[in-house]
Amino acid sequence: MAPPPEGERGGGGCRARWLRREVLLALALGQLVSLLITSTGFSSSELARRGINAPTSQSLLNYILLALVYGGILLYRRQPLTTKWYYYLILGIIDVEANYIVVKSYQYTSLTSVMLLDCWSIPCVIVLTWIFLKTKYGFRKFFGVGVCVAGLILVVFSDVHASDRAKGPKPLKGDLLVIVGSMLYACSNVTEEYLVKKNNRIELMAMLGIFGAVISGIQISILEREELHSIKWNAGAVSLSHYRFGHWCT
Numbered sequence: 001m002a003p004p005p006e007g008e009r010g011g012g013g014c015r016a017r018w019l020r021r022e023v024l025l026a027l028a029l030g031q032l033v034s035l036l037i038t039s040t041g042f043s044s045s046e047l048a049r050r051g052i053n054a055p056t057s058q059s060l061l062n063y064i065l066l067a068l069v070y071g072g073i074l075l076y077r078r079q080p081l082t083t084k085w086y087y088y089l090i091l092g093i094i095d096v097e098a099n100y101i102v103v104k105s106y107q108y109t110s111l112t113s114v115m116l117l118d119c120w121s122i123p124c125v126i127v128l129t130w131i132f133l134k135t136k137y138g139f140r141k142f143f144g145v146g147v148c149v150a151g152l153i154l155v156v157f158s159d160v161h162a163s164d165r166a167k168g169p170k171p172l173k174g175d176l177l178v179i180v181g182s183m184l185y186a187c188s189n190v191t192e193e194y195l196v197k198k199n200n201r202i203e204l205m206a207m208l209g210i211f212g213a214v215i216s217g218i219q220i221s222i223l224e225r226e227e228l229h230s231i232k233w234n235a236g237a238v239s240l241s242h243y244r245f246g247h248w249c250t
Helices: 012-018 021-049 055-077 085-105 111-132 139-160 171-198 201-230 235-249
Strands: none
Touching (some): 021 055, 021 111, 055 201, 085 111, 085 171, 111 139, 139 171, 171 201
């Protein structure tokens, strides 16, 4: 029997897999996305601190850009929809409400708590993909989920027993909102993964942008119309709004 190649002997094969360009690119993109998410979280927290409480309005441009860019590509290709439109409507509702609830939580708890508790979506995604997408997971992943859940419990416990209000006016309410929003994020992400694997990314992004923009517009007209009229725009608020818009474009 011929000896195994050098790259497959001992730990060499594992190291070779980790050093592949695809893996390194995925890691780099993941870090970039994390940086952008943290930046948008910071801007949402600052807007809430300045008294600008319009969560749905902050996400509206996101859906409009998706609809314009991917909707234009979809129209150019003239391809019929491969999934019924009402599935995208349900996905749009879940995604819009997830964004609304998480951004709303910045009014009650700290930025750090929101960033940490948002990781609750990880165990939710693992459970949902295991049940509905039949994804197989090993012991190490479940152990990591256990560590994640333990950390989330400590964050909530810390917020409940905080001696000052630096963590927000109602930290427990904010933490619960983040947890609920994370569960909705998990449902949205798993549905998107299923639709991308079944159909194509262009159709998913286009329809999510269209229905997300329509749902956001309706929700703004009902819940945030008076809030938008009462906002006193200053240089700081405008710059933070532009900051979020720049990250959406990225």
